[in-house]
Amino acid sequence: MLHSLRHSVRVLSTGVALSIMLVAAPQAFAATPADTLVEGFAIDDIITIDPGEAFELSTAEVTANSYSKLVMLDPADTSKVVGDLAASWTVSDDGMTYTFKLKPDLKFASGGPLTAEDVAFSFERAVKLDKSPAFLITQFGITGDNVTEKAKASAPDTFTFTVDKPYAPSFVLNVLTATVASVVEKAVVMQHAKAMTPSDDYKYDTDFGNEWMKTGFAGSGPYKVLAWRANEAVIMEANPNYYGEAPKLKRVIYRHMKESSGQRLALENGDIDVARNLEPGDVDAVSKKEGLSVTSAPKGTVYYFSLNQKNENLAKPEVIEAFKYLVDYDAIGATLIKGIGEIHQTFLPKGQLGALSDNPYKLDVAKAKELLEKAGLKDGFTVSMDVRNTQPVTGIAESVQQTLAQAGIKLEIIPGDGKQTLTKYRARTHDIYIGQWGSDYFDPNSNAETFTVNPDNSDEGKNKTLAWRNAWDVPKELSDAGKGALLEKDAAKRVAIYEDLQKKVLAQSPFVIVFQQTEVAGYSSKLKDYKLGPSFDTNFVYPVSKE
Amino acid sequence: MSAPPLQIGDNLKPYSRDWLLSEQPTSRHQARLGRAYVIWRRFSANRLALAGLGIIVLLVLVAIFADVLAPHNPVQGDLMNARLLAPGTSGYLLGTDDQGRDILSRLIHGSRLTLFVVVLVAIIAAPVGLIIGTVSGYAGGWVDAVLMRITDIFLAFPKLVLALALVAALGPGIENAVLAIAVTSWPPYARIARAETMTFRNSEFISAVKLMGASPFRIVFRHVMPLCLSSLIVRVTLDMAGIILTAAGLGFLGLGAQPPLPEWGAMIASGRRFILDQWWVAAMPGAAILIVSLGFNLLGDGLRDALDPKEAGQ
Numbered sequence: 001m002l003h004s005l006r007h008s009v010r011v012l013s014t015g016v017a018l019s020i021m022l023v024a025a026p027q028a029f030a031a032t033p034a035d036t037l038v039e040g041f042a043i044d045d046i047i048t049i050d051p052g053e054a055f056e057l058s059t060a061e062v063t064a065n066s067y068s069k070l071v072m073l074d075p076a077d078t079s080k081v082v083g084d085l086a087a088s089w090t091v092s093d094d095g096m097t098y099t100f101k102l103k104p105d106l107k108f109a110s111g112g113p114l115t116a117e118d119v120a121f122s123f124e125r126a127v128k129l130d131k132s133p134a135f136l137i138t139q140f141g142i143t144g145d146n147v148t149e150k151a152k153a154s155a156p157d158t159f160t161f162t163v164d165k166p167y168a169p170s171f172v173l174n175v176l177t178a179t180v181a182s183v184v185e186k187a188v189v190m191q192h193a194k195a196m197t198p199s200d201d202y203k204y205d206t207d208f209g210n211e212w213m214k215t216g217f218a219g220s221g222p223y224k225v226l227a228w229r230a231n232e233a234v235i236m237e238a239n240p241n242y243y244g245e246a247p248k249l250k251r252v253i254y255r256h257m258k259e260s261s262g263q264r265l266a267l268e269n270g271d272i273d274v275a276r277n278l279e280p281g282d283v284d285a286v287s288k289k290e291g292l293s294v295t296s297a298p299k300g301t302v303y304y305f306s307l308n309q310k311n312e313n314l315a316k317p318e319v320i321e322a323f324k325y326l327v328d329y330d331a332i333g334a335t336l337i338k339g340i341g342e343i344h345q346t347f348l349p350k351g352q353l354g355a356l357s358d359n360p361y362k363l364d365v366a367k368a369k370e371l372l373e374k375a376g377l378k379d380g381f382t383v384s385m386d387v388r389n390t391q392p393v394t395g396i397a398e399s400v401q402q403t404l405a406q407a408g409i410k411l412e413i414i415p416g417d418g419k420q421t422l423t424k425y426r427a428r429t430h431d432i433y434i435g436q437w438g439s440d441y442f443d444p445n446s447n448a449e450t451f452t453v454n455p456d457n458s459d460e461g462k463n464k465t466l467a468w469r470n471a472w473d474v475p476k477e478l479s480d481a482g483k484g485a486l487l488e489k490d491a492a493k494r495v496a497i498y499e500d501l502q503k504k505v506l507a508q509s510p511f512v513i514v515f516q517q518t519e520v521a522g523y524s525s526k527l528k529d530y531k532l533g534p535s536f537d538t539n540f541v542y543p544v545s546k547e
Numbered sequence: 548m549s550a551p552p553l554q555i556g557d558n559l560k561p562y563s564r565d566w567l568l569s570e571q572p573t574s575r576h577q578a579r580l581g582r583a584y585v586i587w588r589r590f591s592a593n594r595l596a597l598a599g600l601g602i603i604v605l606l607v608l609v610a611i612f613a614d615v616l617a618p619h620n621p622v623q624g625d626l627m628n629a630r631l632l633a634p635g636t637s638g639y640l641l642g643t644d645d646q647g648r649d650i651l652s653r654l655i656h657g658s659r660l661t662l663f664v665v666v667l668v669a670i671i672a673a674p675v676g677l678i679i680g681t682v683s684g685y686a687g688g689w690v691d692a693v694l695m696r697i698t699d700i701f702l703a704f705p706k707l708v709l710a711l712a713l714v715a716a717l718g719p720g721i722e723n724a725v726l727a728i729a730v731t732s733w734p735p736y737a738r739i740a741r742a743e744t745m746t747f748r749n750s751e752f753i754s755a756v757k758l759m760g761a762s763p764f765r766i767v768f769r770h771v772m773p774l775c776l777s778s779l780i781v782r783v784t785l786d787m788a789g790i791i792l793t794a795a796g797l798g799f800l801g802l803g804a805q806p807p808l809p810e811w812g813a814m815i816a817s818g819r820r821f822i823l824d825q826w827w828v829a830a831m832p833g834a835a836i837l838i839v840s841l842g843f844n845l846l847g848d849g850l851r852d853a854l855d856p857k858e859a860g861q
Contacts, residue, residue, distance in 0.1 A: 261820050281631075281824055331627035336645075389801055391820065398646055398806050402623050415719065415801050 031270045035250040037527070037544055040257035040266055041276040042390055045418035049228050050213035051182035052122070053131035056422075057301070057438050057536045058254075060179055062234050064537040065252070067182035067219035070100050070119065070159070071173055073442060073538055081173040085114070085183060085220075086159075095166030102157045107241040108185040109217070109224040116153030121186040123151035123161075125208040132426070133180040135463050136440060139449070140164060140172070144203065167486060174441040179537055185218040192216060222247045222542035231256050231417075248545035258390055267292060267522055273546075274523040274530065279391050280338045286522035294522050296339075297532040300349045300442065301517040303341065303393070305385065305400070305434035307510040309471040313383065314431065318375035320510050322368040324361045326403045327514060331363075336395045337515050344516035346502040347451045347509075351534070353444045354498030360506070368407045380408025385432040386421040387413050393434050396514060400434075425469055428459065436517065437466060438536050444498050448482040451505055455479075472510050589853040596849020602842025610658040617652035622807040624648035631825045642827045645817065650831045653809035657832070660810050661839060664725055664794040665787050671729035673783050676736025681771050683737070684744025685763065695741070701734040707793055714802040721810065724803040728793050732786060739782055743775040777854040785847035788840035795836050811836050 032038045045056045051063045071089075074080040083089070086100040106114035126134055127147040141164025142150045150162045163172060175181070192212035198205055209216070217225040222244065223236035234254040238247045255272060257263050263275035264282040268289065278286060278294075287294040307314035307323060314320070333343040348355035372378060387397045394415070401411040411432075416424070425433045439446040454467035454474045461468050478501065485497040505511070519539075523530045528545045559566040561577075568585070572578035590596055609616060618638070624630075624647030634642040634650075641650040683694035701709070713727035747753055747770075756766055797803035798812025806813065811832040818829030 259820065261823055264823070279820065281821060285824060328626060335626055335630050335647075394806075395645060399626055401807055402626075402646065405623065413806050415805070 032273055033251075034546055037249050037252045037274070037541060037546070038272045039252070039254050039274040039276055039541075040263040040272040041254045041274075042258045042418075043234060043254055043256045044231050044258065044390075045388075045422065046228065046230065046234070047419055047422070048214040049217070049225060049234075050131075050210055051179050051184065051219075052126040052129050052208070052213070053133070053210060054179060055132040056418075057436070060438070060536040061539045062225065062228070062236070062254070063179045063182055063219075064221075064539065065223045065541050066217065066221040066225045066236060066239075067179075067184070068221050069177060069181045069183065071176050073174075073177050073535075075533065075538060075540065081170070081177060085119070091169050095169065096163050098161040098163070098169075098172065099154075100159045100161070102159065103243065104157070106220065106243050108188070108220045109239040109241055110185060110188060111241055112185055112187055114183065114185070114220055115156045116159040117156070118186045119159045119183050120148070120151055120153045121189075122181070122183045124148055125184065125189070126180050127151075128204055129208055129210055130202075130462070131210075132464055133178065133440070135465070136175055136178050136180050139175075140167075165487060168488075171443055171445060171486065174443040177442075177537075178440045183220065184213070185220070188218040189213065222540075223252055245542075247542035249541075252541050260391060264522070267524065270524070273527055274521050276521050277390070278340075278520055278522050280336070280340060283339050283520050283522065291525050292522055293525050294520060295530065295532055296518050296520040297534060298349075298351060299517045299519045300352060300439040300535050301436050301519075302344060302347065302349055302447075302513050303337075303396070303434075303436045303515050303517060304511050304513040305397075305432055306466065306470045306512070307432055308428065308430055309473070309510055310428065311383065311431050313377060313381050314510065316375040316377075317508070318371040319377065320508070322371040322375070322407065323404075323512050325364040325368040325371070326407055326409070327361070327400055327512060328363040328403050329359065329361065329514065332396060332399055332514065336392050336399065339518070340392065340520055341515040341517045343514070345513050346506055347447050347511065347513060348444050348498065348502055349439065349447070349516045352439070352442065352447070354495040354502075355444070356499050356502045363403060365403070365406045372407060372409075378408075380410065382410040382412065383431045384412040384414050385434060386424055386430045387415050387434055388418045388421045389415040390418075393436075397434050426464065428469055428471055433470075442535065444494075445482070445486055448485065448498065448501060451509065451511060452478045452482050452501065466511070467509075470510050475508070478504055478508075586853045590849050593849045593852060595845045596852070599842045599845025599847075599849060602838060603846055606658055606662065606839055606842065609655055610662045613655050613659055617649075617655045619649035619652040621648065621652045621656040621809045631821065631828070633825075634827050634831075641831045642825075644814070644828050645821065650814075650827065653814060654811070654832060654835050657809040657811045657814065657835070658839075660721065660804055660808060661791055661794070664721070664728070665790050665843075667725045668729045668732060668790050669783050669787065671725075672733040673736055673779060675729075676733040677740050677772060677775060677779055679733070680737035680740025680742075681744045681767050681775060684741035685748055685767050685771055687748075691741075694737070698734045698737050701731065702738075704731075706731045706789075707796055710793055710797060711800070711802065714797060719802045719805060721804040721808065724794055724797045727797070728790055731793075732790065735786075736779055736782060739778055740772075740775045743778055744771050747771055747774055781847060781851040781854055784843060784850055787843040787847070791836060791840050791843070 041058065043058045046059045047056065048054050049059055049062055051067050054063060068085050070084060070086045071081045072084040074082045085102055085106060087103045089098060089100045091098055102116060108114050123137060124147045127137055127142055128144045152160060154160050189209035192209045193206045194211050196202060196205055196207050215228055222239055222242050224239045226235040226237050228234045233256060236252040238250050257266065260277055260279035260282045263277060264286060266272045267275040267286065283294060286292050307320060309315045329343045343359055344350065344357065345359045345361055346356045350357055385397055387394055397413055401413060404411045424430050437450065450465040451467060452474050453463065453465050454472060455463055457468065457471060457473045467474050481497055481501045485494050488494040488497065519532050521532055526547045528547065529543045533539045559569060567581045569581065572581055626647045629643050629647040631645060632639050632643040634640065636642065639649050643649055679694050683691040709731045710727040713730060714723050717723040753766060753770060756770055794803055795812030798810040799816040801816065804810030804813050814832040815829045821828045
C-alpha cells in the first residue's frame with residue numbers, strides 16, 4: 001500500500017512537472033504552406049463527388065470549384081446569369097429551344113478538348129442515372145428516352161437544349177447553373193464505366209462511370225479534385241488547363257473538422273486558414289482576435305424540421321399545427337443561432353423573388369395542448385427525431401425536445417452523422433427529421449417545387465422532393481399554384497402567387513421552418529479576397545490569394 | 548461461588564466489544580459478527596478508505612433524494628434568460644449549460660444514472676465472472692480450456708473499443724451501454740475466481756466434503772464460491788471507477804445516454820464546445836466524475852486491505 005502510494009505520488013508529480021514545462025514552453029506557431037489554402041469544414045455530408053449524383057451542401061462547394069457549367073450566376077449580381085463554358089446563347093421565338101455557342105479552345109483538366117459532345121453527354125448521363133438531382137433537368141420534359149434528341153450537340157461548338165413548355169428564360173438559365181448541369185469528360189468517364197445488367201429499375205447496360213465518379217474526377221473547373229476521403233479531407237489542385245483566369249493558389253485542402261471550438265483553436269494556431277463552421281460564441285471570439293477576420297453572407301438556406309406523414313400521429317392536421325406552436329423561436333433566435341441565422345418561417349428565403357418574411361408562430365404551449373386534445377392526443381405521445389450530430393441542429397433539437405415535453409410529447413433524439421440521417425430521410429423511414437434545405441438555383445421555383453410538389457406519394461415515387469420524403473400528399477391546388485407561377489411572365493402576378501402559396505404552406509404543411517441561415521467564416525487576415533457567395537455553389541475559392 | 552467469572556463467550560454481554568472479539572464464539576452468529584467487526588476495525592483505521600466510503604454514501608443519498616435536493620428541473624431550461632450563466636449567479640450555484648439548464652440539478656439527477664450503470668454492471672458482470680471462473684477452476688480439463696480461451700478472446704480486445712463496437716451494433720442508449728460494459732468487464736473476474744478456486748481445489752476440506760458425497764455443483768456453489776467472494780468484491784469495487792469512466796466515455800461519444808438525460812459524460816461532451824469561454828459547462832461534470840471515481844478507488848483500496856485473508860490470519 002505504502003509502496004504503491006509512493007509510486008503514484010511519483011507518477012503524479014512527474015506528470016505535473018511535465019505539464020508545467022509544456023505550458024511554459026513558447027508555443028510553436030504552425031503555419032499553412034504559402035501556396036495552399038486550408039479550410040476547416042464539416043464535410044461529413046459528402047457521400048459522392050459525382051456532379052450527376054451529388055446533392056449535398058458541402059459537395060456543392062467542391063463541384064463548383066472543380067467543374068464548369070454552360071452558364072453561371074454573375075458573382076457580382078446573382079439576379080443575372082453569365083456564360084461560363086458558353087460564349088453566347090439564343091432562345092427560339094417559341095421559347096422552347098435554347099442554343100448555346102461554346103467558347104473556343106476549351107480543355108478539360110486532363111488536357112482533352114471540351115466539346116458540345118461532352119455537354120450533351122453530361123445531360124444524358126445525369127438524366128439516365130436518375131439520381132436525386134436529376135429532376136432539375138427532367139422537369140423540362142426530358143426523359144431517358146428523348147434526352148439524346150432534346151439535349152444534343154448540333155455542331156462541335158454548339159449545344160441545343162429543347163424544353164417542353166415556354167418557360168421564362170431566366171428560370172431555365174437559373175436551373176442550368178445547378179451542380180447537376182456540370183460538364184464531365186465523356187472519354188474519361190466512359191473509360192471507367194462499369195457494365196450493368198439492365199433491369200426494370202435501371203434500363204441501361206452501363207453505369208456511366210457513376211461508381212468511379214463517386215471519388216473520381218473528370219472536370220474542367222479552376223481546380224481539379226485530387227482526392228476525397230470520407231470524413232477526412234478533400235484535396236484540390238490548380239488546373240493548369242483552365243480556360244479562365246488561373247487560380248491564385250496552387251492547392252486547396254478542406255479538412256474535415258466538426259467542432260466549432262476545434263476549428264477556432266486550429267484557426268488561432270494557424271493550422272487552418274479558414275474556419276467554416278463556427279458557432280455564435282466562437283464567431284464573437286474570432287472577430288475580436290487580432291490577425292483574424294470574419295465574413296458572412298445570407299444564404300438561400302432554411303433550417304426546418306419535418307414530420308413524416310407515414311406516422312399516423314404526425315399526420316393529424318391538429319398535431320402539425322401544434323408542432324408549429326411548440327418551438328421557442330424567440331429564444332432560439334436570441335441564443336442558439338445568434339449571428340448565424342435569423343428566425344424565418346416561410347419556405348422562400350429572404351432575398352428570393354416573392355419571399356414573405358412574416359413569422360406568425362410563437363411558442364404557445366396552451367394553444368398547442370388545445371390542438372393536441374382536439375386530435376385526441378391529450379396525453380401526448382412518443383416520437384423520434386433524427387439529428388445530425390453537428391450544431392446548431394443538435395441544440396435546436398434539444399430545445400424543441402424541451403418545449404415539446406411541456407405539451408406532453410416525448411421526443412427521442414437519434415443522433416447520427418450526416419450520411420446516416422440523410423440516408424434514413426431519403427428512405428422515408430424517419431419520424432421527424434431536422435436539417436437544412438438550400439435552394440438548387442436562385443429562383444423561387446426551387447423551393448416551391450421541393451416543398452409543394454409530390455406527384456407520386458408511393459415509396460417508388462421518382463420525384464424525390466422534400467414533400468415526397470415526408471410522404472406529404474400535397475393538396476392539388478398548392479402544387480398547381482406553384483406550376484402556374486412558373487409560366488407566369490408578369491413578375492408582379494408571379495410574386496402574388498408565391499406569397500399566397502407561402503401562407504398556405506405555412507399553415508398546412510408538415511414542415512416547421514425555424515430559421516434562415518447566415519453563413520459565417522472566420523479567416524486569417526493573411527488571405528486576400530476570401531468571400532462567401534450567396535449560395536453553396538458560389539463559395540468560390542479561386543480568387544483567394546495569400547500574403 | 549466466589550471465583551471470578553471465566554472469560555468465555557457465554558458469560559459475556561451479547562454485542563459488547565469483548566463478546567465480538569471473543570476467541571471462543573458460542574454460535575455461528577457470534578462468529579460472523581465478530582469477523583465483520585474485525586474487518587470493520589481494520590477498514591476504519593484507514594482514513595482514506597473512510598473518506599471513500601463517505602463519498603459513496605453521499606452519492607447514494609444524493610441519488611435517492613435527487614428530487615428534493617435539485618433546485619431546478621434538470622431537463623427543462625430557460626434558454627432565453629439563463630443560458631451559459633457563470634457559477635454563483637443567483638439561483639445557479641454551478642452555473643447553467645447551453646440550454647439554460649441548471650448544472651447542479653443535472654449533476655444531482657445524473658448521479659442516479661451513474662449509480663444505475665455501476666450497480667447494473669456489477670450485478671451482471673460479477674456473477675457471470677464468478678460462475679465461469681469457479682466452474683472452470685474446479686472442473687479443469689477441457690471445460691477449463693474452453694472457458695478460459697473464451698475469456699482470452701474477450702481479454703484480447705481493449706475494453707473501450709469492444710464496448711464501442713457493441714454499442715454501435717446495438718444502437719445508442721444507456722441500457723445498451725450497460726450491457727456493453729458488462730460484456731466487456733466479466734473476464735478479469737473469471738480469471739480471479741479461477742485462480743482462487745485452483746488454490747482450494749485440492750485442499751482437505753474440499754476432499755472432506757467430497758467424501759461426504761457432495762455433488763460438484765454443491766461444492767462449487769456452497770464451498771468454493773463464498774471463498775472467492777472477498778477478492779471479487781475488492782476487484783469489483785476497484786473496477787467501478789473504470790466502469791464510470793467507460794460509461795462517461797460512451798456518453799461523451801454520443802453512444803451512451805441520449806439527450807436530455809443528464810449523464811455526466813454526455814454533459815462534458817456538450818460542454819466541450821464552450822470550453823474556451825464557459826469552462827464550467829464541461830468542468831463541473833468532469834469534477835463530479837473525478838470525485839466519484841476517486842471515492843470508489845479509495846473504498847476499494849481500503850476493502851482490499853481489510854479483506855486480505857493473509858492479514859486476517861495475524
